[in-house]
Amino acid sequence: MPLSAATSAREILTGLHDVMAKRGSAQAKLDHVVDLIAEAMGSEVCSIYLLRAGALELSATKGLNKSAVHVTRLALGQGLVGTIANEERILNLAEASSHPAFAYRPETGEEAFHSFAGVPIIFRERAIGVLAVQHAEPRAYAEVEIEALQTVAMVLSELIAGARLVDGAERRRGQGEGMIRLAGLKLVAGMARGHAVFHQPRVVVEHTVSEDPELERARVVAAFRKMREQIEQWTREAEFGTAGEHQEILETYKMFAYDEGWVRRINTAIDSGLTAEAAIERVQQRTRARMLEIDDPLLKERMHDLEDLSNRLMRIVSGRIGTAAQSGLARDAVLIARNLGPAELLEYDRRRLKAVVLEEGSLTAHVTIVARAMGVPVIGRVKDIGHIAAEGDAVLVDGNQGSLVVRPTRPIASSFDNRMAMSQKRRAEYAAIRGLPAVTRDGLQTTLMVNAGLAEDAATLDATGADGIGLFRTEFQFLVSAALPGRDAQFKLYRQVLDAAGERPVVFRTVDIGGDKALPYLNDIRDEAENPAMGWRALRLSLERTALMKAQARALIEAAEGRTLRVMFPMISEPWEYEEARALFEAQVEWVRERRQGPSRIEYGAMLEVPSLAEMLDQLLPRIDFLSIGTNDLTQFLFAADRADPRLALRYDWLSPAILRFLRRVAREASAAGVPVRVCGEMGGRPLEAMALIGIGISNFSITPAAVGPVKAMVRSLDASAIRTKVEQLLARPPRDMRKVLGDWAKRHGVAVG
Known part of the structure; x- marks a missing residue:
């Protein structure tokens, strides 16, 4: 190619609009376009294939047999052209026939040409055709030639769609593509x-050709400056990304945001005659094409980060930065x-x-x-x-x-x-029993409380008929805040929740952060362990960061003035951890009561999530007012199966004899000590699992609001003594499939387990 990519593209773009603006048939315009491109790029062959009636049709050519126009057709995925359109990728081949997708079409006369390069013509993120060039000599096309082709294809797509030369080009992306x-x-x-x-929302590039390159370049410079300012702000205060990934994501974003190569490629595209938006999209298309050639999953993930940042830059430069x-x-x-x-x-x-x-x-x-x-x-x-x-x-x-x-x-x-209607019907049935007690057919009283974490969640008590909040996750306030919540902010939340609950009990769990719940504003609590769920988190962190726990304790104590305060400590491994946490709390109670009225009563509880605590219950139970079992963490620790790993999701079952025997032992020890036990976790929110828990002696649950109706319906249809007898038999001689056996039993006895 005798000219640079920018010069070639600019020369072609200058002529394209003139051609398409002239009077004449669509075919005449396409014929002029391929002549123009071939001449500017010094190409022996230039062809345009357009998507019509579901196939790619040779619509214009310079260099191939003219008789093949509107005759040669390739399905998506068929031949080199079909592969380019189907996969939206670039092909650059020194010898076209060596490619496994090559499909010979004798009517075109292309056997005289060896080299082949093709790029997809994309309109609104959908391939509507292919632009291809060919030469007789076997050679790979230079990078600047491919970039020129891409630039031309981008502008060509707008002109083709505007002239409605392809099927559905005037429709928005996705419309009419079927289910x-x-x-x-x-x-x-x-x-x-x-x-x-x-x-x-993604920005659709409506105008591709610029009239003032300097103005477009200035827009890009301003957009980069604003994007970099945003990233710097994220590092200082904003929550960003997902648990455990904040630092890595920010560092990757910084790397791309300050990459001069990326800026240079966008400016080169502007030099070729594109608007700022079209230039960013052109570079983005090239990035997507390269992603298809990468096998390394880590590199592909980094490319996804660049795609995300490109979209952000596009929104800034177009002025559409809101959500x-x-x-x-x-x-x-x-x-x-x-x-x-x-x-x-x-x-x-x-x-x-x-x-x-x-x-x-x-x-x-x-x-x-x-x-x-x-x-x-x-x-x-x-x-x-x-x-x-x-x-x-x-x-x-x-x-x-x-x-x-x-x-x-x-x-x-x-x-x-x-x-959905069946689901709504069931919800109506649950609403009908909302005000009725959760009592079994033989008179066993159960308590159904809800898990919560937001002030608004207290409103679900009336909507579901729940008996109270059995687990208020205080860390939610920390997770959704851009900075560490102060004591006043915490006090306001806790008072609001207690007021909304009225006479119904609320159990506050002290903050469970750290591990997989990293906070962007507390960099020193990040846990880089392979399994952060078993790392420095919850009470372990709070006992070391005592200022954090003292502030929360005082906020809870002051918010519960004149009422009963129920507080429990998570992630206890040994009784001494509970003792230290309680001592810290009681010191704050004494401080508050010297200055103002404190709670009328305080009940302290422990969460059993770590299996080791079960071996020390004889030491712990005399010191606590209630015991909560966190079945989510407890189960993954018992089975050494990370619950966040989808590959292990089916590797353990809450109805396994192992977990049921473990929980039965805990329930029996607590009952003997006169300490109430409550299950807090997904296990208690599933009717069949809740039935089994009643069978081992547990009748108090804290579950999601949506689970209250189904579990109450199960309770009211159950004979507690019958299920206890059945579960004892099954645990003595466990069947191969406990879930199936219990499900069949429930069906025979008319228990509503869904």
């Missing part, structure tokens, strides 16, 4: 239907995002937010915890959802199965509605 089923990771259960709303929450949700929304922080999620109107779909996400991410408390279904690890769905698409979300449907057909939507 698509997707699977992901179940994060928060529930069913919902709504319309796709992007947390940070969907800031612009408001017009109707029922299924929120789509790469990832979210809990504070970002809380900005959305709960009445309109129906579900969340994430490209990333994990079971222990902060946003998952908050979404569960909000009752919003969430599916994570949905690959490429940001490109598959379009803004406004109808979406069906089944958080129970970890699946979703984009653009459902009428029969599929109808079937989904029927399943």
